[in-house]
Amino acid sequence: MNIKISEILEKIINLCFPMTCICCESFVESEGLCKDCWDKIHWLSEPICEICGKQIDAEVKICSECIRQKPIFDKAVSVFSYDAFSKHMIVNFKDNDCTYLAPLFAKWIERIIKKFSYEIDVIIPVPISFKRRLLRKYNQTELLAYELHKLSNIKYEPRSLKKNKDTLNQKKLSKKLRLKNLAKSFEIVPEYKSNIKDKVILLIDDVITTGATVNECAKQLKNAGALKVYVATIARVDLHNF
Ligand SMILES: [Zn+2]
Numbered sequence: 481m482n483i484k485i486s487e488i489l490e491k492i493i494n495l496c497f498p499m500t501c502i503c504c505e506s507f508v509e510s511e512g513l514c515k516d517c518w519d520k521i522h523w524l525s526e527p528i529c530e531i532c533g534k535q536i537d538a539e540v541k542i543c544s545e546c547i548r549q550k551p552i553f554d555k556a557v558s559v560f561s562y563d564a565f566s567k568h569m570i571v572n573f574k575d576n577d578c579t580y581l582a583p584l585f586a587k588w589i590e591r592i593i594k595k596f597s598y599e600i601d602v603i604i605p606v607p608i609s610f611k612r613r614l615l616r617k618y619n620q621t622e623l624l625a626y627e628l629h630k631l632s633n634i635k636y637e638p639r640s641l642k643k644n645k646d647t648l649n650q651k652k653l654s655k656k657l658r659l660k661n662l663a664k665s666f667e668i669v670p671e672y673k674s675n676i677k678d679k680v681i682l683l684i685d686d687v688i689t690t691g692a693t694v695n696e697c698a699k700q701l702k703n704a705g706a707l708k709v710y711v712a713t714i715a716r717v718d719l720h721n722f
């Protein structure tokens with residue numbers, strides 16, 4: 481008999497506290513989603529724009545928006561589409577204290593960051609304002625970035641980028657107003673500038689919509705000397721679906 485005590489204990493714990501799907505709460509054998517919910521998620525896969533990560537037609541490599549105006553970040557990737565189905569998980573993670581989702585989301589992000597061509601030096605979460613942190617009690621992107629650091633052993637640096645003003649909720653704004661709203665809202669903390677200069681940065685956010693937020697962060701990071709700024713998010717809003 482070659483059964484480890486830890487395996488027996490795990491079986492007993494699973495019997496007493498059965499695991500449930502993070503989406504519909506039906507019982508599952510391993511952490512994550514049940515088969516039905518897994519199939520309902522729109523996992524993002526090729527063909528996607530080589531720069532912004534948006535799903536595109538197979539004939540092109542870069543989407544029309546990135547051709548019209550190349551983003552400041554070098555490349556962005558996301559795990560799944562933010563739609564009527566996946567929205568529930570993201571809202572729970574962001575606003576309903578479901579912080580236990582962070583390790584699982586980080587595991588999914590770890591799989592897709594292999595698409596980046598340069599080795600990453602530092603993981604930086606998109607910051608939130610002091611006021612928002614007080615209201616929410618946590619920054620969900622910090623939790624994601626920290627879990628990703630634990631999985632990948634890449635340095636985690638949450639102090640070098642700061643949000644210095646509480647901006648309006650981006651969701652309700654047009655692209656033009658989003659840019660205006662975000663202008664000068666992020667800044668580099670001078671004491672930690674050495675963590676950015678000549679480094680390949682991985683910026684972590686929960687959802688990418690127009691890309692205005694991560695682009696503004698990338699602008700500050702590149703102004704401070706970052707070599708490359710990659711972006712990884714758990715979800716991506718396809719504006720055509722909304
Ligand atoms: Zn389910």
Ligand SMILES: [Zn+2]
Nearest residue numbers: 529532543546
């Ligand atoms: Zn693009």
